[in-house]
């Protein structure tokens with residue numbers, strides 16, 4: 001199955017995608033994670049992306065489209081993928097559709113995580129991420145067993161630089177202005193399904209599994 005997870009930062013897209021990826025052998029394609037890797041490389045491309053990311057603004061389309069479309073061509077995407085954080089503009093959505101069409105593929109479902117500002121601000125400001133395996137935690141909601149250490153791989157947990165109050169505000173405003181329109185875009189195509197982004201991880205997984213069954217995307 002080929003899915004897009006759509007919704008504001010902090011709606012639970014990444015956390016749920018990382019839990020679903022093993023269960024259904026899907027590639028988890030997070031444009032944010034790929035951009036953070038690019039930033040680490042200290043290349044001119046990485047430095048350019050960093051400027052936008054630090055401000056909470058979107059990285060220019062041409063840069064992110066290239067990175068994501070190259071990733072979709074990799075063999076692990078043949079059994080399906082979840083796009084998390086991409087597309088975020090109508091140009092990205094169009095380029096994705098064209099690239100998939102050329103391969104006789106299409107997106108099966110766009111899952112829109114509808115949530116409140118209160119939930120996302122609370123989640124982003126308490127979010128902790130493993131520096132080794134990328135697993136997400138939350139200071140209150142999903143605390144690690146040992147403070148600062150990943151339960152799964154023992155890696156150090158860190159807080160993302162853009163998970164601070166000011167940048168969170170910008171990211172939410174940018175989402176409303178530049179990404180919000182994609183909800184209608186996919187609704188018109190008949191592939192949008194709305195779920196609540198306000199529930200905890202286990203409840204969210206249950207809702208998604210029910211949805212995949214109803215849509216005939218997975219066997220019983």
Ligand code: AMP
Pocket residue numbers: 009031032033035052053054056057058059060061064084085086087088089092162171
């Ligand atoms: P995320 O990890 O999805 O919250 O993304 C972190 C940051 O990476 C965003 O605030 C943007 O600066 C950048 N970014 C991630 N995905 C995209 C995208 N599809 N288009 C443009 N910028 C993106």
